[in-house]
Amino acid sequence: MPAAPITLERPQRWDSSFDPEMTEADVDRLMTTAPFSAMKPENFSPKVPLRGILRHDASIRRYRAGEIVVREGDYGTSAFLLLSGTVRVVLKPGLPPSLLGRRESSRKGLIRLLAQLWSGLKEPEVGGPPQSKQDGRVGARRDASDQVKVFLQDIPRVLDEHRTATIAPGEFFGEIAALSRMPRTASIFVESDEAELLEIRWQGLRDLRRYDEALRIHIDEIYRKRALRAALRELPIFQPLTDDALEQVVARAEFGTYGEYDWSGAYKNLVQGSAGGQRQQEPSIADEGDYPNGVILIKAGFARVSQKFGNGHRTLNYLGAGQMYGLQEIAHNWRNPQATVPLQYTLRVIGYTHVIVIPTSVMEQVVLPAVPPAQLPPLVAAPGEDGAPAPPSAADASAKIGADVLEFLTEGRYFNGTATMLINLDRCTRCDDCVRACATAHDNNPRFLRHGPINDRFMVANACMHCADPICMIGCPTGAIHRAAFGGQVVINPATCIGCQTCFKNCPYDAIRMVEVRGADGEILVDKEMKPIALATKCDLCIEQVTGPACQRACPHGALVRMNMNDLDAFADWLKR
Amino acid sequence: MITFSKQRWLGWTIFIALSLWIVQLYWRHAAKMPGLVYLSGWALLAVMLVLTLYNGRKKIPFLPLFTSEAWLQFHIYAGLLTGVLFLIHIDFHIPTGWFQGTLAWLYVLVMLSGFYGLFLSRTIPQRLTTRGGEVLFERIPAIRRRLQERAEAIALKSIPEARSTTVADFYARELKDFFDTERNGWQHLFEIRTTVNRLLNKIGDLNRYLNAQERATMDEMAALVREKDGLDYHFSLQRALKLWLFAHIPLTYGLLLFTLAHIILVFAYSGGAR
Numbered sequence: 001m002p003a004a005p006i007t008l009e010r011p012q013r014w015d016s017s018f019d020p021e022m023t024e025a026d027v028d029r030l031m032t033t034a035p036f037s038a039m040k041p042e043n044f045s046p047k048v049p050l051r052g053i054l055r056h057d058a059s060i061r062r063y064r065a066g067e068i069v070v071r072e073g074d075y076g077t078s079a080f081l082l083l084s085g086t087v088r089v090v091l092k093p094g095l096p097p098s099l100l101g102r103r104e105s106s107r108k109g110l111i112r113l114l115a116q117l118w119s120g121l122k123e124p125e126v127g128g129p130p131q132s133k134q135d136g137r138v139g140a141r142r143d144a145s146d147q148v149k150v151f152l153q154d155i156p157r158v159l160d161e162h163r164t165a166t167i168a169p170g171e172f173f174g175e176i177a178a179l180s181r182m183p184r185t186a187s188i189f190v191e192s193d194e195a196e197l198l199e200i201r202w203q204g205l206r207d208l209r210r211y212d213e214a215l216r217i218h219i220d221e222i223y224r225k226r227a228l229r230a231a232l233r234e235l236p237i238f239q240p241l242t243d244d245a246l247e248q249v250v251a252r253a254e255f256g257t258y259g260e261y262d263w264s265g266a267y268k269n270l271v272q273g274s275a276g277g278q279r280q281q282e283p284s285i286a287d288e289g290d291y292p293n294g295v296i297l298i299k300a301g302f303a304r305v306s307q308k309f310g311n312g313h314r315t316l317n318y319l320g321a322g323q324m325y326g327l328q329e330i331a332h333n334w335r336n337p338q339a340t341v342p343l344q345y346t347l348r349v350i351g352y353t354h355v356i357v358i359p360t361s362v363m364e365q366v367v368l369p370a371v372p373p374a375q376l377p378p379l380v381a382a383p384g385e386d387g388a389p390a391p392p393s394a395a396d397a398s399a400k401i402g403a404d405v406l407e408f409l410t411e412g413r414y415f416n417g418t419a420t421m422l423i424n425l426d427r428c429t430r431c432d433d434c435v436r437a438c439a440t441a442h443d444n445n446p447r448f449l450r451h452g453p454i455n456d457r458f459m460v461a462n463a464c465m466h467c468a469d470p471i472c473m474i475g476c477p478t479g480a481i482h483r484a485a486f487g488g489q490v491v492i493n494p495a496t497c498i499g500c501q502t503c504f505k506n507c508p509y510d511a512i513r514m515v516e517v518r519g520a521d522g523e524i525l526v527d528k529e530m531k532p533i534a535l536a537t538k539c540d541l542c543i544e545q546v547t548g549p550a551c552q553r554a555c556p557h558g559a560l561v562r563m564n565m566n567d568l569d570a571f572a573d574w575l576k577r
Numbered sequence: 578m579i580t581f582s583k584q585r586w587l588g589w590t591i592f593i594a595l596s597l598w599i600v601q602l603y604w605r606h607a608a609k610m611p612g613l614v615y616l617s618g619w620a621l622l623a624v625m626l627v628l629t630l631y632n633g634r635k636k637i638p639f640l641p642l643f644t645s646e647a648w649l650q651f652h653i654y655a656g657l658l659t660g661v662l663f664l665i666h667i668d669f670h671i672p673t674g675w676f677q678g679t680l681a682w683l684y685v686l687v688m689l690s691g692f693y694g695l696f697l698s699r700t701i702p703q704r705l706t707t708r709g710g711e712v713l714f715e716r717i718p719a720i721r722r723r724l725q726e727r728a729e730a731i732a733l734k735s736i737p738e739a740r741s742t743t744v745a746d747f748y749a750r751e752l753k754d755f756f757d758t759e760r761n762g763w764q765h766l767f768e769i770r771t772t773v774n775r776l777l778n779k780i781g782d783l784n785r786y787l788n789a790q791e792r793a794t795m796d797e798m799a800a801l802v803r804e805k806d807g808l809d810y811h812f813s814l815q816r817a818l819k820l821w822l823f824a825h826i827p828l829t830y831g832l833l834l835f836t837l838a839h840i841i842l843v844f845a846y847s848g849g850a851r
Contacts, residue, residue, distance in 0.1 A: 425706040426703045433635060433645065437635075437639075440637075451713055457706050542639075545639050547640070550639060554635070555644075555646060556646055556648070558581070570578070573578050576580070
C-alpha cells in the first residue's frame with residue numbers, strides 16, 4: 001500500500017522576516033517618511049504590498065558615533081536609507097586597511113622567511129586573543145541585539161585625514177552593491193552622536209524598484225552612471241563604438257537579477273536533498289528556441305548554458321562575469337535576415353546571476369554596424385541534411401574537457417574558483433607533502449584537507465578556491481574576511497576575526513574551518529564561560545610567501561595544481577597532461 | 578604546461594646524452610689518466626650529495642629553490658647517471674674485499690630501492706583511483722573500528738530479531754578476525770582476491786539456512802565485508818607507498834657513511850690524491 005503523502009505548509013516569501021522585531025508601528029512611521037510617503041501602495045502587487053516589504057524585508061538599525069555601516073570592498077546583501085542623523089562616505093583613496101579590520105599582507109623578507117625554519121616547532125594555532133592586534137584607532141562593541149559593531153575612535157582625525165562627503169536623511173546608499181553583487185565602493189561611518197538607518201535586504205529593494213517608478217529611475221540612473229558604462233567599455237564588442245554610440249547603448253540597456261543572492265544555504269540543501277534535481281530548480285534567463293530579445297551580459301554570478309538532449313538538458317558551458325549569451329544568434333540574424341535562427345541554447349541561473357541585457361534593436365542599429373566583420377561571431381551552423389546535429393560550437397566546452405567533467409564542475413559549482421586545488425589521483429602518491437608544506441608555511445598549521453569530491457581521476461580538495469563570487473564574504477561583522485588589495489586572494493585577518501562562524505557557514509565548499517586558538521604557552525584560550533575560542537581559518541594561497549602556494553610547489557609528482565576554473569583551456573591542458 | 582610524456586622524453590634525452598659523453602670520455606682518456614678514478618669518485622660523491630639534499634628541500638618548501646617536481650625529476654635522472662659514474666669508478670669490475678663489496682652493495686640497494694619506489698609511485702595511485710573509496714591513511718584505523726562496531730552490532734541484533742544465533746555464530750567464527758584488524762595486505766598488493774571471495778562465498782552459502790530477515794542481515798554484512806576489504810586495500814597500498822622510503826633513506830645515509838669511510842681509507846693508504 002503506498003504511504004500517505006507528507007503534507008507541509010508551502011514555504012512563503014515572508015516566512016522568515018529580515019528583522020522579527022519590526023512592528024506595525026514601525027511600518028506606520030516609515031510610511032510617513034520619504035521616499036515611502038511618496039510611493040503609491042496601489043502600484044504594488046497584492047502579494048507583495050509596500051507595507052509587507054517594510055515589515056518583512058527591512059530593519060531599523062541604530063548606530064552610534066564612529067560606527068562603520070559599510071566597508072569598502074565588502075560584499076553586502078542590503079541597502080541603507082538614512083532616517084536620522086548624519087553619516088559620512090569616505091571618498092577615494094578611502095580608509096586604510098587596518099581601519100577596516102584588514103591586514104596589509106606583504107611578502108615575507110629574508111629574515112622572516114628563514115625564521116619559519118624554527119617557528120614551526122611551536123604548538124598549533126598559537127595566536128593572541130582576538131582583537132589583540134587590531135589597529136588602536138578602531139574599537140568594537142556589541143549593540144543591544146548582540147551584534148558586533150566596529151567603530152572609529154577618533155572621528156575628527158579621520159575627517160581631517162580623509163576626503164569625505166555627507167549623506168543626508170532620506171538618501172539611499174549601498175543599493176548598487178546589494179542589487180548587482182559588486183563590492184561596496186566606499187566606506188561609510190556615522191558622524192552624529194546617533195543615527196537611525198533603515199536596512200533593506202536586496203529582495204525588498206528589488207521589489208521596491210519593480211513597483212515604484214521613481215525609485216527605479218533613481219537606482220537605474222546611478223547604476224548606468226557608476227557601473228554600466230565602464231562595464232560595457234571593457235568588452236571587446238563595444239570597444240569600436242564611439243562615445244555617443246555607447247551612450248545610446250547605456251541608455252537603453254536593461255539589467256536584472258536572478259536566483260538567490262546568498263545561495264550557499266540553498267545549495268547545501270540541494271546537494272544534501274536530491275542529486276540531479278538541481279537543474280529543475282534553476283530559473284531560466286532565456287530559453288532555447290525562443291526569439292533572441294537581446295544580448296545578455298553576465299555582470300556577476302554564473303549561468304549555465306545547456307541544450308536539449310533526449311528528455312533532459314546537456315550542459316555545454318558555464319558563463320561567468322564578462323561573458324555574453326545570444327550574440328551569435330543576433331549577429332547571424334542581422335547578417336542573414338532571410339534565414340533567421342532562434343536561440344540555440346538555454347541560459348539558466350546557477351545560484352545567483354546579475355545580467356545586463358542589450359536589446360536586439362540596439363545591437364542591430366548601433367553596435368553591430370560598428371563592429372569589424374572579423375570580430376563578429378561565426379554564423380550559426382545549420383544541422384546536416386540528414387538531420388545530423390550541427391558540429392560543436394564555441395559554446396560547447398564539453399568538447400574540451402568532456403561532458404561528465406563539465407557536469408561535475410557545474411553541479412558542484414567549482415567554476416567559482418580562481419585558485420581551485422585540483423589533485424590528479426592517478427599521479428598523487430598520497431604522500432601528504434602538500435599538507436606538510438602548507439603547515440610549514442603557516443606556523444605548523446595546515447590550512448586545507450587533502451580530501452574532497454572526486455570525479456573520475458581528479459579530486460577537488462577542501463581548500464579555499466578564492467572564489468570569483470565569494471559568498472563567504474557576505475555578512476562578516478568586522479571585515480576580517482576580505483580580498484587582498486594586490487592579487488585579490490580571499491584572506492582572513494585573525495586579529496579581527498571574532499569567531500562568529502558567518503563565513504564558515506556560508507562557504508558552500510567546506511573550505512573554511514573553525515580552529516581553537518592557543519595562547520603563547522600553548523594553552524587553549526577560553527572565554528568567560530570557559531568555552532574555547534575558535535577562529536575561522538582557511539587557505540590564504542601563501543600570500544606572505546615569496547614562492548606562492550607551497551602545496552603546489554611541494555608536490556613531487558606534479559599531481560596538485562591551483563587552477564582558475566574559468567580558464568578551461570588551461571584546465572583541459574592539465575587534464576590531458 | 579609541459580606534459581608528462583614530454584618531461585620523460587626530455588629527461589631520458591639529457592640522461593642518455595650525458596651518459597654517452599661521459600662514457601666516450603672514459604674510453605678516450607682512461608688509459609692516459611691514472612687519476613680518473615679519483616675524478617669519477619668525486620663526481621659520484623657530488624651527485625650523491627645533491628641527490629640527498631632533496632629530502633632537506635622538502636623541509637623548506639617556502640624557500641625559492643625550484644619546485645619539488647623539478648627536484649624529483651633531477652633526482653631520478655641524476656640518480657640514473659650515478660649508475661654510469663659508479664660503473665666507471667669501479668672500472669666495470671666487481672669490487673673485491675668486504676668493505677668495497679659492502680659499499681657497492683649499499684649503492685646497488687639504494688638504486689634498487691629507488692627504482693622500486695618509482696615503480697610504486699607510478700603504478701599504485703592509478704590502482705587506488707580505479708578501486709575508489711578514497712580515504713586518508715591516518716583515518717583508516719578509526720573507520721576500521723567503526724566498521725567493526727557496525728558488523729558486531731548487526732550480528733548481535735540478529736539474535737533477538739530472528740530468535741536464532743546462526744548469524745551471530747557465523748560472525749564469531751568467520752568474520753570477527755576479518756573485521757578486527759587489517760587483513761590480506763600482501764594479497765591486495767598483488768591484486769589477489771582469493772580470501773575475500775571465499776569469505777563472500779561462505780556468506781552466500783549460509784543463506785540457504787537463513788530466513789528472509791536473516792538473509793537481509795547477511796546482505797548488510799556482505800556489504801560491510803566489501804567496504805572493509807576496500808579499506809584494507811587502501812591501507813595496504815598506501816602503506817607500501819610510504820614504507821619504501823623507510824628503506825631508501827636509511828640505506829642512503831648508510832651509503833654516505835660508508836662512502837666517507839671509503840674516502841678516508843683511500844687517502845690514508847694512497848698517500849694523498851694524485
